[in-house]
């Protein structure tokens with residue numbers, strides 16, 4: 001087993017005391033991926049103090065066998081399900097991912113365990129995944145570079161008369177051509193009045209002269225996500241559009257220049273929020289400044305007025321302020337960066353100045 005994989009499991013075991021558990025059952029795909037180094041679909045992972053078990057069915061036996069001998073492979077079949085294996089193990093207190101476990105699965109667990117021996121441990125693996133190791137950083141860097149390449153390509157593709165859906169397809173196509181395994185989320189391409197919806201769905205609307213077009217996209221590379229957003233103007237931008245764009249840009253750049261390890265996420269969020277508020281658009285910036293990115297597209301730490309983390313070196317976060325004027329237009333600019341001791345290492349290299357597509 002690779003050292004880093006072993007280390008990750010050991011970090012989880014070190015937290016057993018804190019949670020009062022003697023075993024940890026992981027059912028969330030991203031966490032299983034993290035703890036094994038391979039995709040965890042339709043698997044469960046049981047970590048005890050001395051042993052690790054990967055539980056899956058016939059379809060994945062070959063895939064998970066690479067984990068032997070450090071992981072014992074348990075194969076489920078009709079009449080021998082995960083719950084039967086867990087029952088056989090005669091565990092004491094078992095930690096489960098309460099934010100992920102379905103009510104149905106929980107009820108099944110209660111047939112194998114007294115209710116008070118099932119301990120919710122949401123946050124345990126998340127807290128380990130907060131800080132990225134070298135391997136993770138290089139995969140996210142690569143994924144973000146694929147996004148940058150797609151943006152460069154799309155600039156030559158945009159013109160009035162092309163639909164939002166077509167633009168989204170072109171971005172996704174470019175990312176796949178450049179090595180993406182998949183997409184971190186459904187590509188957002190919203191133009192004109194649609195751009196005031198931060199997470200709008202691409203429609204058949206055609207790009208028109210005077211539209212803002214917001215493109216928010218990311219890919220998955222070896223399990224790791226990227227995320228970036230750029231807003232461009234089609235044909236021309238009126239005075240209000242330029243003012244709003246430059247306000248978002250100023251807020252985004254200021255946040256990039258001042259985020260660093262040791263800063264509370266609430267203060268990080270406020271770096272950008274203060275600039276947007278001072279410009280009179282505070283009520284139109286209704287989401288947080290950013291979020292962690294890793295095996296999941298949205299993970300801790302959340303840079304938000306509701307967040308509760310302090311930034312640390314080698315956390316990876318997005319920096320994405322926006323202003324959304326209902327019925328008019330919206331602007332968002334998003335980079336992805338690594339937190340360092342004295343600042344950030346920005347991994348998004350696409351230009352942020354207002355681009356007007358002629």
Ligand SMILES: [Mn+2]
Pocket residue numbers: 227228318320334
């Ligand atoms: Mn994002």
